[in-house]
Amino acid sequence: MQTADVTEELARRVVTAAGRALGVELTAEQALIQASPRDGVDYQANLAMSLGKRLGRPPREVAGLIAEALELDGIADPPDVAGPGFLNFVLRTDWLAARTGALLGDPRLGVPETTAPRRIALDYSSPNVAKEMHVGHLRSSVIGDALARLLRFAGHEVLPHNHLGDWGTPFGMLIEHLLDVSAGQRAIADLDAFYREARRKFDTDEAFATRARTRVVKLQSGDEDTLAVWQELVDESTRHFNAVYALLGISLTDQDIYGESFYNPYLATVVDDLEGAGLTEVSDGAICVFPEGFRNREGDRLPLIVRKRDGGYGYAATDLATVRYWTSERGATDLLYVVGTPQAQHFAMVFAACRAAGWLTGHAEHIGFGTVLGADGKAMRTRAGETVKLADLLTEAVTQAAAVVAERSELDAAGQAGVAHAVGIGAVKYADLSGDRERDYVFVWDRMLAKEGNTSVYLQYAHARTQSILRKAGSLPDGNDVVLEAPAERALALKLLRFGEALKAATSGYAPHKLCTYLYETAVAFSRFFEECPVLKAASPELRASRLRLTVVTSRTLALGLSLLGIEAPERL
């Protein structure tokens, strides 16, 4: 089943009415339909104000004319004109009930697939080889994976690519250090310790530093033995990253790895083509592009360095090649980069240079995110002042979750251990997803594992409760009649019908927190319904069946919504 959501249903009719009454042609968006924050009003159309200005007529009069011309086909009662010219809609409860009942037979819960699918290259996670993933990579992984799920569900093709930092001058010292470590036994237990040791030797041991520099040259010239050791480093690191992805339920695989080294073969032509297009300048011996409109505080133009003075290529050159690869060779229509906000300027400059070069004509966007802060309000660190390791953090999350689950659980000890993973990992991911991504957030266990409030634990409990009701009910009655008599029933049904609107907002704005807010409101509406409307002991068999149906749709909405965020919804807690 493919249906328009309520906003679209109303917009279509408002646009038609405006055309008929005023002779204007509007798009659906221009109907300015909004869910109403006011009690007793479900939706409002806010077009009369701007339309009035445009037509030189009083907005209230414009609103009145549209209202008169409206054919609502039983969706809503004729709207009131309120305030400066709002059209206030109250949906008809019988229509609402029929719509809600129809959700039962629809695996997509009323959410249509896009009619204009895009091919989206999505850069996320992107940690650095021979370094432990840190909380910044946690955010990129969690947000990126949620976006991948949302975009795929919407019907787009997603090409994930993990832009591993696997190239550059530090690899000379890292390779030499790995060679120094006893030959037979090269597994790296602790990537950060390995990196620090390599760096210490480089800084204190002149002979080692010389070897490291020679090694970089060998690496860059494609020496086979050197590349083999480099590959070992990459594989060792990938093993660590995959362990974190497995813990987190991140869907990236080895096939998605397109590290910086992958773009090596393209770098020379990237520079040649930029030179050919007259976009480069030599500055201090380096070949640079100065994209239009980027200046520092002194007013000097800012460069993207495409080839360094020593002939090497850096981060910027690789990103130029990356854009060109995904647009030209892979036909991506959209490029998305889930990377911390400090890199905003870097991406803006890369996009500008690529547009100037003609490699980028479609949509490109840096999806930035803020920093994870410790309780002290500063970037999160361990007590020893080091960056926090993700694996440690996630293990801690599961331990903390086990304690929370034990406080109130219908499960035995083994069952509790099973769900502690879902609860702990869910809490960490949800804390990351539920706030506006561009803002920093404070990492506080008690807050993210709270059973009340906008947390995954709350949503998981709400979902488990729906499942428990359905288990107690036994078999589900056939049919899809829904009765909406009590206000809590109607409010729940209206929420359930807004799933598609929430997904659309979360997907188009790359804003998973909008889905979180929606799921939270749905769980709250369900809990009110559950308090006010007996389900299993309803007054009549029809009412019992209808309430079970509302419970089914709620359950499926919460489970699907959480799964699109990459969070598990256990059936029992």
Ligand code: ARG
């Ligand atoms: N490895 C980089 C870092 O850890 C992130 C790479 C982001 N992607 C890109 N195409 N530059 O900061």
